[in-house]
Amino acid sequence: MKGHQNIIDLLNKQLTLELTSMDQYLAHSKLYEDWGIEKLHQQLSHEYEEELDHAKQIIERILFLEGKPDTASRAPIHVGDNVEQMLKNDLAAEQVVAESLRNIMTVCEQQQDYVTRDMLQALLNDTETDHIYWLEQHLGLIDKIGIANYIQSQMSAGTPG
Template sequence: MQGSKKIIDLLNKQLTLELTSMDQYLAHSKIYEDWGLEKLGQKLTHEFDEELDHAKAIIERILFLEGQPDTASREAIHVGDNVQQMLENDLAAEMTVAASLVNLITECEKEKDYVTREILETLLDDTETDHIYWLEQHLGLIKLIGLQNYIQSQMNGDAAT
């Protein structure tokens, strides 16, 4: 089914953001693991996997709309020097992703592409309720208990925390 060129182009821009976030999560997860912060490493590996799922959904939709997915483009990633900076950089990236999704959903409405809109609404819900919420929660914990206590709390455990 031939889709709107405008929507395909915007989907490719969204794909770039999702792949960029994926790369940043991968870098941060490996740094956390290297520092012995197993909980953070596991959580960001989980986030990497979710970003990959987002990218797959966008690629599938671009292909359905008879477009060519751009899997090579990336924005600059922002690897932090410390735990708090890394979490703040991840939050900034997710806020950019969410704003882009909102814009793309609005354009889908204008183009009457309701199926793409529905796919993107699912991604937006995940971005807001899982990624952004978790990052804001953990940055709040740093303020509440202090950076050193927070770091200590992330030294071992499972990815569900």
């Protein structure tokens, strides 16, 4: 089904954001793993997988609309030097993703592409209720209990293998 070129272009821009977030989560996850902060490593590995799923959905929609997915482009990633900075950088990236999703959904409404809008709404729900909420919650914990206590709380991920 031939889709509107402007929607395909916007989906490719969103794809770039999702792939960039995925790369940033991967980098942060591996840093947490290296530092022995296992709970954060596992959480960011989960976020990486979710970003990959978002990218797959967008690619599938672009292909359905007879567009060509741009899987090579990335925005600059912002790898932090410490836990708090990394969480803040991830939150900033997710806020950009959410704003972009809202903007594309508006264009979809104008072009009467309700299927793409609904797909993007599901991605927005996940971005806001899972990713952004979790990051805000954990940054709030740092404010409440301090960075040292927060890091200590994130070090163990359950029973040893």
